[in-house]
Amino acid sequence: MDRAALLAGLRARIARFDPGLASGEGRATLPLSPELDAHLPWNGLPLAGMHEVLAADPGAAMGFSALMLARAQAALPGRTILWIAPEPDAYPPGLAQLGLSAASLVLVRAARPADALWAAEEGLRCPAIAAALLFGATPDLTAARRLQLAAETGGGIGLLLRPDDESPGPTAALTRWRISARAASNATPHHLGDPAWEIALLRARGGRPGAWAGEWDAARGTLTTLAPAEAGTGAKRKRA
Template sequence: MTDSPDPSPAPALGHAMDRPALLAALRTRIARLDRSGGAQAEGDSLPLCGAIDQHLPGGGLARAAVHEVLAAEPGAAAGFCALVLARSRWAREGAVLWIAPEPDAWPPGLARFGLSPADLVLVQAPRRQDALWAMEESLRCPGVAGALLAVDGLDMTAARRLQLAAEAGGAIGLLLRPDAEEESGGATAALTRWRVGALAGTGGAHDLGDPRWSLELLRCRGGRPQHWDVTWRPAAERLDIDVAEQLDIDTAEQPDLDDAAAGAQGAVPLRARRRAR
């Protein structure tokens, strides 16, 4: 379904922003994007992939909550955020907002990660207070499935307000932040904090292939830090743990694996393979 052009564009965000007018315009746009006129049955979490979900409380990324994503590589972090927002859209009818001082998200590129441009609303908010207000109002709105705020710094009070807004509205919130040592070590009101970096793709010299990321779960309320190398399969819309890493995870859970038996089947012993790496 293709949305018809909006004859009344939202007012531009400037230094003297008309907040009531902007909020009314956003709600009108969101109402058009909400195809069913209501929300679907809501779950408590969004699945990422089985090997990751089992390490997250609730078996997935908690909804009605705020999560931080530190961008070790901006393109990889944007792709991961698009994946999460797309799955929030599958779980709940509503629009997805991308809020930034200068939104540089490219909708056709984000579509590769399952996020349809028809569901995406880009919000330009040059001033921090305007961006925080837009994010808080979005998270409280029942017609929003998820919202992202690109921000380079956030105090604890503002982060707590966003968490309360997400709990009230039921949407998932993402804080996309630059990767910095002081941020990764500081306190946070978000339920989880991730660092996303890029790895070489699966293709050859003339084809980048499927995107690969380094995912670090730095903090998780009720969980422990973890690290995964993953591959996003656009054709299947599936996130996979890299095979070699999954073998190591399985071996760690079975420390008494018989290497001799593995060798008899023509396989390199797993402990030797880890030493080779």
């Protein structure tokens, strides 16, 4: 486990006893990258909460969500990751490249949205769950608040992966992201390169929006993020 994930795990355990000691804002957090962490009001992605990922590109959004799940898995070792979808389609070798081990991954097939929401709420309420990814069900505001309360009870994170609608509406989630694909810097005509994303933070409770170009270094297990204007300048990159 890297140092950032180890510290996140210790903060999460402290938060179970005294949430006020977890961070300056009272929440244990997961590290994403130095730039993203510094921009978020909690100095990282907060645990014990729901987060929305709008999929401008489904494959890219799924990959970025898997990275978040991997960080939760590293920070909360021994807990289970739930993958809830009408037809769960997880590719373990691809997830492993993003740091997510299939050893603690449980796929939940929920064809009906009501069943998916029930599974997500019950899972998030359980302290043995590090994270729950919900795909294929869009909760109304009341259901979203129930998921947020369940995550606060269990201490893990919930990820709501949904299509990128023009008007996604209000949300009870702590953050809302829009993820689309971009070309990797190490791509060649015969190789797509490492996963790369256009990362837009649309909403953060108590924070402000932002946008970055992100790229995953599979060999080092690090996420590089740059402001879009810097992405093509060859500026020194920050890793986490």
